[in-house]
Amino acid sequence: MRTPSGIDCPHFYGDYFRGRSIEECRLLKAAGQTWSPDLCKTCPVPGIARANACEHLQLKPVIGRPLSAMFMRRVQISAYCAKTRRNVKEPHIGCGECHPLPPIFDTSS
Numbered sequence: 295m296r297t298p299s300g301i302d303c304p305h306f307y308g309d310y311f312r313g314r315s316i317e318e319c320r321l322l323k324a325a326g327q328t329w330s331p332d333l334c335k336t337c338p339v340p341g342i343a344r345a346n347a348c349e350h351l352q353l354k355p356v357i358g359r360p361l362s363a364m365f366m367r368r369v370q371i372s373a374y375c376a377k378t379r380r381n382v383k384e385p386h387i388g389c390g391e392c393h394p395l396p397p398i399f400d401t402s403s
């Protein structure tokens with residue numbers, strides 16, 4: 295569903311039927327965090343969802359105030375793979391278990 299920032303996000307819910315105006319972020323709600331519409335502007339989740347549709351990827355959001363953002367509230371994401379049971383450094387890419395990158399993208403050597 296489209297967020298107040300105009301970006302599609304699988305975790306946004308809006309109910310505008312018959313004059314209702316209910317909006318919430320179900321990802322933040324499930325994590326016990328308080329959502330406000332401004333958070334969607336800088337949230338990395340829609341980009342992660344577009345880049346990585348792995349069913350095993352679990353996103354854990356935290357609302358922080360990074361120094362680089364001059365203390366504005368921002369959604370910060372950590373990711374976990376439920377299949378390999380390990381943290382995922384790059385949620386846009388994934389852990390590499392189900393969808394390994396071709397060797398041409400390997401930068402470790």
Ligand code: SF4
Pocket residue numbers: 297303304305306307318319320321322329333334337338339340369
């Ligand atoms: S805060 Fe992030 S995860 Fe929540 S609805 Fe907005 S864009 Fe989606």
